Amino acid sequence: MSNHNPDAPKHLKHYFANVDQQYETSKFAMWAFILTEVLTFAGLFVAYIVFRSWYPDMFVDAHKLLDVNKGLMNTIVLITSSLTMALAIWAIQKNNRKLSLIMLIATFVFAFCFLGIKFLEYSHKFEVGQLPGEYYSYMGPEVVHLNNPHIFFSIYFIMTGLHGLHVAIGMGLIAWLIYATYKGNLSSEYYTPMEMIGIFWHLVDLIWIYLFPLFYLIG
Amino acid sequence: MSEHHITPLRTYLIIAASLLFLSGVTVWVSYIDLGPLNIVVAMLVATIKASLVAFFFMHLLWDDKKNLTMFLMSLMFFGIFVTITLLDTEFRGDLDLNPEVKDPINKRAVFYDTLPLTDTHGHPVDEHSDNHHEDKDHH
């Protein structure tokens, strides 16, 4: 740090030549990280596709046990939270810290709602025994003829569970953003963390956009 | 960093409205029986939604194209993964030497035979009809 330019802004790390290089590098790395996220889910999508082609009827019948209304509600909640996240970045770009803070808090609340609805869904499934794998015990009249419905619920729980984990991580990150914005560490000059977390949050939305029709709306 | 592109507020609102509208469309379409086209329509709508999110909310439209490349690369490798895996699973038993390898080895796991029948609340029901047992063996 001996050769650090004293005039440089304090968020500029000494190993970067200028703030633009730093911003572009972070953003590019974030997209590389998004690539790893997409490929993590890719494995599960492959499992979904392969098993759906092996058990087409079972998938169609088992999906009727899911609650479309709760799924749609979650879709709306998540899309709205994506909007508020985008607006938080828009506000900080305009240097409107207060509006940005409100939008971040709204995003956090929506994320919480999403997990709340998810919790209601899960707890219903736990009650009736629609559980993954060997813990599956639901033999109601509409599924008794199905082949291996536990596989559908395994894939359902793993995919939505991993997605829910991402929502929870996102909530943690947004909470930190709220703190940083409140403290005044972010401004139109430096909002890289908000931009990065924003991209992450939109990815969470993006994955849900596919999960929703694949699980709740199988025709 | 004032030279960064700032998307106008109007764009964000229009995109969010379209997303909500398309979510409604996809639910509505799912109640119409289009046969095998169901999944195609559902995925088409999802892809339109996903592109809106990626290009506008995630700012890919205005970003350095390297970022878009990274994102498209992830989709390409996903495509490779799916396609090549399906080359195996969809063509199993293609020589018709032993057709039974086309399907998973155990179409109905053993533990189902010991599960009690339940009502729609997951509570066991007492009457055991023997037809069901025959059914299971059949599958």
Added chain:
Amino acid sequence: MSENIKQNYLNHPKGLMSWLLTLDHKRIGLMYLVSGILFFFLGGLLALVMRMELAAPGNDFISNDTYNNVYTLHGAIMIFLFIIPAIPGALGNILLPLMVGAKDVAFPRLNLASFYIYSFGALFAMYTIINGGVDTGWTFYTPYSTQSTSNVVPMTLGIFIIGFSSILTGLNFIATVHKMRIPGLTWYKLPLFVWALYGTSLVQITATPVLAITMVLLMLERFLGIGIFDPALGGDPVLYQHFFWFYSHPAVYIMILPAFGIISEIIPVHSRKKIWGYKFIAYSTLSIAFIGFLVWGHHMFTSGQSVFSQIVFSFITYFVGIPTGVKIFSWILTMYKGQVSFTPPMLYALSFLFLFTIGGLTGIFLGAVALDIHLHDTYFVVAHFHYVMQGGTIVAFLGGLHHWWPKSFGVMYNQTIAKICAFGVFLGFNGTFFPQFLLGLRGMPRRYATYSEEFVELHSYSTFWSGILGISIFIAIMNLFWSFIKKNKVDPGSNPWGGMTLEWTHTSSPPHPHNFEEEPVLEHGPYDYDKVIVEKTYK
């Protein structure tokens, strides 16, 4: 200036905490190097135990169960704890920022985090050993891995965690190569080692997430019986192999691409000649990285996949031979009419060329479905991948260590001992693994602790030479570290081999804590031996 040159990253700042919490890529690289080599010795020891058992038929040294544990741990430790992290983590970390003229990698904190994640994952692997081992083979094939009572979960959890470290290193390197180059250092002026690391990192970030999710599914299969891989529950064990090899075949290129990079540096420098076909080598790196994603099914020719996919996989597998062949020819043409000096790094590079060519060509044999069905799971396969992994990657790694040792640490090893060891490695390696090709052709299956009488002769040859190999590698590495203890310092400005890349021409040995005292200005390309006469000292 002379005051400044005494200050280097090894002696400044001082103190244990300055090492444990360092953000300096060179120090992190050194920590990777030391831990990688410890695991290398551990894995090597397990290999020698196996060879001891196989010196004679029957179970006279260890039992069948112990043998199963030993080969599993040998494979898992060598691959996940040594080869995959070692070259990018150690040599890559030390050299990449120097080669692109940067002060550090793009995200030094992530870099340190990735080292600690690696160490944390390694703890699980060590726990596995203490707790009685794991006996599924390093591939953890289902359904056995879902039933085995050995420590499948700690080991897969360890691999899952190490995967994150691999991803973070890859992310860091990609961002560094893209964004941290000094002005004027265009893509075609990058040293080929940087290209190789770039290709490796791309494979790391694309393939490793799939490994992570595979390991999660395997653990869930054990905990919950999710029925995705377990045939008894309606799943499909071959699907596990697709998931596993979608990562693990590209992982082969994570292991070999950096080795290609090292060889591309050693050969022009020690031949004092411009590299032949720079763009061919650069693009063949990327195309190997890509084709590597299309061929995973050639590991599964006998697993019961569809005949159609076998034909497709077999066909695409041959394409790997094209970019690989391009590289081999480029290296040979680089040496042609060059002033080849037989220094220790060059000796390793030459053995690499020989051994890797054999490894690569036998790979083409195995890519043919019909032949593979005969050779699958025999010692032919064992010999093939050791010719690639050890004869290729580890020999290149040793060559790279000898090449950059004076640069990275400012000390010079005993070159005579190093040369003798290079010969020992070459002879020991061929003596150990060439007989295994013959064993495989004659039908000796892999992963057995005993064998029938007719294989005695070849097995005992193999065991004898494996001792020579083990001793040579041990002495070679000790010789390197001994130079630290003896403090056989080189002149800080020295450039013993006459390298032309930035790490040789623009910084001291060992480098300054911030890599360069002033921002380097690029004066010539990485291999312009036809245009510039390099001096053996800098400044």
